[in-house]
Amino acid sequence: MLPHDGPAPFRDTLAAALGRSLLDEHVQRSQPEYAKVVAKAIVMRAIGCRPAKRRCWALPKWRLKRLEQYLATNIDRRISLDDMAAAAGLSKMHFAAQFRATTGFRPHEYLLFKRIEQAKMVMAATEMSLVEVAFSVGFNAQTHFSTVFKRFTGQSPARWKQECQRAA
Numbered sequence: 220m221l222p223h224d225g226p227a228p229f230r231d232t233l234a235a236a237l238g239r240s241l242l243d244e245h246v247q248r249s250q251p252e253y254a255k256v257v258a259k260a261i262v263m264r265a266i267g268c269r270p271a272k273r274r275c276w277a278l279p280k281w282r283l284k285r286l287e288q289y290l291a292t293n294i295d296r297r298i299s300l301d302d303m304a305a306a307a308g309l310s311k312m313h314f315a316a317q318f319r320a321t322t323g324f325r326p327h328e329y330l331l332f333k334r335i336e337q338a339k340m341v342m343a344a345t346e347m348s349l350v351e352v353a354f355s356v357g358f359n360a361q362t363h364f365s366t367v368f369k370r371f372t373g374q375s376p377a378r379w380k381q382e383c384q385r386a387a
Contacts, residue, residue: 234261242373278317282307286318290330294337295357300326334358335371342380343387349376 237257289306290298303326304314318326334356341352353364368376 231264234264237261239373275313275316275320278307278314278321282309282317283321290333294334295355298330298357303330331367332371335368338364338368338376339372339379339383342376343383349380352376 237260241254241257286303286307289303293302300311300315303318304311307314307318309317315326318324318329322329324332338352338356341347341355342349345352347355349364350361353361356364358364358367365376368379372379374382
């Protein structure tokens with residue numbers, strides 16, 4: 220999935236936090252009115268947010284494709300903004316601005332997203348421990364991996380893995 224294949228994703232930290240609160244099954248079952256109000260608040264924030272005028276050109280698709288290939292090949296290594304910009308063939312300032320204009324993501328946030336997506340695939344396909352999964356997708360510590368994983372998915376890696384195994 221490339222985030223540039225349509226309008227930039229809606230990025231709002233308050234709406235994201237409200238959305239995560241709806242993931243709790245206890246809230247969904249015991250507080251349906253709360254869930255309705257929170258859902259309406261998220262929709263109202265989305266409607267009220269207008270896309271900012273683009274100040275720079277979008278990253279060309281061929282540069283984004285080169286970056287995607289670089290990330291897929293090097294996801295287990297330390298990747299800096301300089302590395303990502305070099306893969307796209309731009310200075311880091313031009314790259315960061317064009318990347319954000321294209322995807323709506325900061326480059327580092329997108330890298331974390333890609334790492335979490337890769338981690339989910341590894342956890343679903345292997346019996347690796349969470350520490351091994353964290354290292355295999357480029358995290359230096361399981362605690363950081365768990366924090367980032369929960370931020371993106373709304374649940375811990377261990378719980379996600381259990382639910383994935385239960386579903387299979």
